[in-house]
Amino acid sequence: MAASGNNEVFAPWKDRDAVPLIRIDQITKRFGDFTAIDNVSLDIYPQEFFALLGPSGCGKTTLMRMLAGFETPSEGRITIDGVDMASVPPNKRAVNMMFQSYALFPHLSVWDNIAFGLRRDSQDKDQVAARVEEMLKLVQLSQFARRKPHQISGGQRQRVALARSLAKAPKLLLLDEPLGALDKKLRQETQFELMDIQEKTGTTFVIVTHDQEEAMTVASRVAVMNNGQLVQVETPEVIYEQPSSVYVADFIGDVNLIEGSVAALGEGAELAWAEGRASLIGQLGAALSKGQSATFAIRPEKIAISSDEPLDRRNRVRGKILDIGYLGNLSTYHVELPEGPVVKCEVGNRSRIERRDFTWEDEVWLSWSDTAGLVLAR
Amino acid sequence: MRRLLVAVPYVWLVVLFLVPFGIVLKISLSDIALAIPPYTPTLDLSEGWTGFKAFLSQLDLENYVFLTSDDLYWKAYLSSLQIAFLSTFFTLLVGFPVAYAMARAAEEWRPALLMLVILPFWTSFLIRVYAWIGILSTEGFLNQFLMWTGVISEPLTILNTNTAVYIGIVYTYLPFMILPIYATLEKMDGSLLEAAEDLGCSRMQAFWLVTVPLAMPGVVAGCFLVFIPTLGEFVIPSLLGGSDTLMIGKVLWEEFFNNRDWPVASSVAIILLLILIVPIILFQRNQQINKEADQ
Amino acid sequence: MKIKFATMTAVVALCASSAFADEVRVYNWSDYIDEALLEKFEAETGIELIYDVFDSNEVLETKMLSGGSGYDIVVPTGDFLQRQITAGAFQALDFSKLPNAENLWDLIKDRTAQYDPGNAYSINYMWGTTGLGVNVQKVTEILGEDAPIDSLELLFNPENMEKLAECGVYMLDAPTEVIPAALTYIGEDPNSFDTDLINKAGDVLLGVRPHILKFHSSEYINALANGDICVAFGWSGDILQARDRADEADNGVEIAYNAPKEGALMWFDQMAIPVDAPNPEAAHKFLNFIMDAENMAAASNYVYYANGNAASQPFLEEDVIGDPAIYPSAETLEKLYTPVPYPPKVQRVVTRLWTKVKSGI
Structure with a gap:
């Protein structure tokens, strides 16, 4: 810079x-x-x-x-x-x-x-x-x-x-x-x-x-x-x-951290995080071996929120809106997953008249791309 | 209520300074008499206004003229000034390093060190000066110690000389020098010295360019606190000084007690006060400047 | 209404008088009485005694001349007393209330009459002389066995003083005591008011001044007793006190007191009642009490000073009445002179001369 x-x-x-x-x-x-x-x-x-x-x-x-x-x-x-x-x-x-x-x-x-x-x-x-x-x-x-x-x-x-x-x-x-x-x-x-x-x-x-x-x-x-x-x-x-x-992910900016274990290693890494749920897919951020416990890190602004299931994305989870924060330039949603974790998601407010699509207690889908998240050693 | 509070310092000034000053000034314009009180005229209010006028007409500056007729007085003032200046200088010489060391000492030690400086105040000032008689006399502890160590073979004559007066004054007034200097040094930001070093000063340069200027308000306050009372000092020169220690305090005492000449004694006191007013005003101004700088 | 007012005044007056009726305030020199006497007085009369002390005539005089001291009895020295009588500081004594006054010693009364004509205002408490306190061993070491320890030669002859300077000489810081002695030394009237003569005495003092360690009126007690100095020109009682302290300390210091054989100053501490004393009635009772022969003897036995009470002499202990330093022989008494106060103009010359002697300015 x-x-x-x-x-x-x-x-x-x-x-x-x-x-x-x-x-x-x-x-x-x-x-x-x-x-x-x-x-x-x-x-x-x-x-x-x-x-x-x-x-x-x-x-x-x-x-x-x-x-x-x-x-x-x-x-x-x-x-x-x-x-x-x-x-x-x-x-x-x-x-x-x-x-x-x-x-x-x-x-x-x-x-x-x-x-x-x-x-x-x-x-x-x-x-x-x-x-x-x-x-x-x-x-x-x-x-x-x-x-x-x-x-x-x-x-x-x-x-x-x-x-x-x-x-x-x-x-x-x-x-x-x-x-x-x-x-x-x-x-x-x-x-x-x-x-x-x-x-x-x-x-x-x-x-x-x-x-x-x-x-x-x-x-x-x-x-x-x-x-x-x-x-x-x-x-x-x-x-x-x-x-x-x-530590760094958490210290710099906001991040969602989901605990799990390495399910598969390929181009990226797959993290098993809950019984009966599809693994989360992200980039490998550290040297890990299969079966090792790890943390999935995903920035809130990289998560999309929708009412319909985004079938085109592999990383998708369903939850209930717990809290909504309106910050002017963006809105923050705290979504509680039935598996336990609360995931934070940020959406930019591009248009002046906000379409209030979601409200408290709504069931929503959260999704992100395969390269948006990182699998890190715990 | 607020007006009342504002009035307090003025009442203080009037009752504790102006009224006594007025009385002494009035006596200094009177004449000696063998009576109760031993001067004339006295104000007789029963006569009313005419009595007051008659009283005023009898006042004169005769005693001040008398003070100029004998070189004793100005010599005594000069000698007092000299002793006060030198004592202040010596007190600063001893007090600054002490204050500096205290301010540089570990934080947990400072209250204890401060206590040690204040501790002597718990004993009577007179007793402490008397203790110096025991230390400085020909057969005193100092001479015994020095002879025991073999530094000297003949006892030194210190007591009843001006040296003893300087020792006594420096000892007595040292806390008044240490405390204000310590106060300024203690609140000095340590990073200032690091900044000075960082900008190319040696430790010594940093001391002279940063520590000393910043300690100046404390140094000035300390010097005044020592100089002003020392100028009129009576007890220390009469206990520790010799017969040739000439100070205006002693002259004043003699006028008052030996000659029973209250009017002349009062004139001496008024002139002493006038001499003191200059440093007192300077001191006040220094305090004022510091206060503004703190804001 | 009028009656009521009168009653009130009476009540107030009664309260005021009762507040003073049972107490008497005495202002005396420090260490100058047997405290048992104070208790005895209270027990005998039922009057509460408030006893304060001072240590210089000047301080007392300042209180007297300021007025309103609040004391019933004060004890100035003769020449100070005289000046204060002139200033109107004291009230005449009522001898009808002082039956014990007959105990007073005529010899002393004759002398104190010089200050207090007819002894109308005061009675003598103690008296003494001003003379030479000497550390015998040190002085004989320096000046030989025939050192003039009982003569003004010791003090005013520069040859002697030059030698004595090395062991230390103190002199009273009291021109009214020292200048008469210097006048005596040059054979003049010690009580002269002639300023030329006084300046001559000053020359004597200036001659020995370089050899005098300090002019001070009380430090010589300790200095003598500790062996710090070897000669002091001071008051008899003080020097005897130094002698006793040295004895008690057992430090090998032997102090002797001598009134100079050329003539010595004799001083008198007189008890008097201030003109504005709150309780003159009780003051008279105190004076009468103190003039009791046995009481006065007890005081002298305690402080080692001679008193002006002839009837007390049979009750004095042998080391008091028998000590010529306290009770001089009749022959010595002849030579003692009593100082007279200087008029203000002469006093100023004396003070100025004294400053010159002390500081050289």
Whole structure:
């Protein structure tokens, strides 16, 4: 997404010749008895917008702080641009960080905050001033240069923090929950601004977030983390469409999960899920063998709802409408199957005058294509 | 009801500051007399308005003129200012590292450390100053200890010198320096220092460029809290100081008690107050700025 | 209506008088009485005794001159008493209520009359001298066996003081005590009001000033007793107290008190009744009680000060009446002088001179 302007698809991780900017090599970090990062290896390429996604306590912040130099790995090696970071202190790394709290210096004006890092490099005054002006323009805050941080809004502070961390033109910019303090609307706007700036500056961004929507929106690749380990590292599309595990499928977006066992393996996989019912057919999302217990994962928007039995589809189940949610752009139906599971199904509201085909307690058919679902290891 | 509440601070100001100030000012314009009370004129309200006018006509600035006739007074003011400045400086020198260490200590330790700073207040101030007599005297604990360790062979004369006064003032007023500095340092966001490092500062640079400026409101508050009472300090110099420790508090005491000259003593007090008003106003302004910055 | 009003006033007056009738408030120096006497007074008279203490004449005088102290008995020193009488702070005593006044010692009465003409306002409680407290061992070590420990030479001769400086010399922070002594040393009238002479005495003091560790009116008790200093010019009772403390501590410090042989200042603490005393009736009862020979003797036996009560002397213990530091010989008594209060102008010269002596400014 970061390089969507190019016709060529931006995917250096698929290019065998591409040289990663960051190599995280078998990193482990322990705090006392607690293992925050458990043997993680990861390559991040130049100009990537890379997201570390996971619930709080999954280790994503620790991993980022190790990149910035605020934590040292217990084991393993981090190299940035080919240089081993083991003995490089934070102030000597070509890495800048935008803090979750923004960490703006309250005693300095917006201008001086942005100039802070530049002045440390003993650049001459005019150079510093030019760069600060450039940054102010980039984040559209030129008219607020003389204000103190407590005199501007939360969104403006966020942009000052961004400008400050970009001012030194770092090779790598780390963003720790950069939008967490903003309200939803502002957050969405800012996401696109961030992408825009990333594209303009060509800086490699690593963002830490617990918000899957944010990660999906901004990132070229997303690393889903859990319990100090990487669960899946892929582009947002792949993460969404082909999650490698139930955990990822469940963490990213809405998903219906139906338990069963592998009945047959062929082009796809068949999952036996209830006595006397036809198996569910989907793509094989993980290495499984016949008879193994597995989970069938199907996104709600991929399910069609009808009153007549859709005989043309192999995946069809019958149930009773339990609940209807009208969300404006779409409607959600919760359908209870006689076998037990409640399946969620989303239907877009394309026409303004909605045809209320279904109502509570209606018997309906749910169906989906053979390739819509995934059979995943439990 | 709300008006009443708003009035409280003003009543406070009038009753506890302006009225006493008015009385002292009035005495400073009077003349010494051997009577009860020992000055003249006194206000006789039974005479009504004429009595009041007669009373006013007898007031004059004679005592203030007298203060300029003897270099003792301005020397005492200067010496007090010097002692107050230096003491404040030394208190800051000791207090800042203590406050800094407290603010950097593990969170669970901080209440205990804070308690330790406040603990001395549970004992009488006078007793604590007396304890220093025991520590600093020629045969005192400090000299015994230093001679025992062999650092010195002859006891040091510390008690009854200005050094002892500085020690006493720094000791007594240290909590007033530590607490405001600690308060500002403690609420400082730790990520500010990381941000400074991230932007290329060494630890030392981060301390000077971030920690120190952010601690300034606390430092300023602490300095005023030490400087203002120290300027008029009487107990510490008279207990720990020597005969050549000249402070305006002692001069005031002598005017009042030895010379029984309440009018001159009052003039000395009024001038001391005028000297103090400048730092007090600066202090108030500093508090005001901080309050605005917090909002 | 009129009757009713009168009755009410009477009731109020009755309440007021009954509230005061059974208590007497005494303001005396700290550590200056045997507390058993206080209980005895309450038992004998049924009057409740409220006993407060002070430790400087200046503090007392400030209360007296401010008026409305609320005390029935106060105990200023002679020269302070005189000034306060002039200021109108005291009421004349009613000797018809003081039959024990006949016990008073004429010799002392003659002297206190200087402050209180005709002894109309006050009676003597205790008296003493101002002199030299010496750590005998240290001083003889420095100045030799013939050290002038009973002479002003010890204090005012710079040669002696220069040597004594190393072991520490304290002086009373009381110009009205020290300047008369310096005048005595140069052979002048200790009570002179002549400011030229007073400045001459100042020169003597300025000569020894660099060798004086501290001017203070009470710390020398501890300092002497602990062995921190070796000479103190102070009040007899205080130095005797230091002597006793050193004995009790058994720290090898031996303190001696001597009134200077050239002449010493003799001071008197006088009991008087403030002009606005709430209960002068009870105050007279207290004065009469304290002038009882046995009671007065008990007080002296307790505080180690001489009193102005001739009849009490048979009841005094031998270590009080027999100690020349407390009851000087008739010959020494001859040489004791009594200070007179300075007029305000002279007082200012004295205070200013004292500041110069203490701080060099």
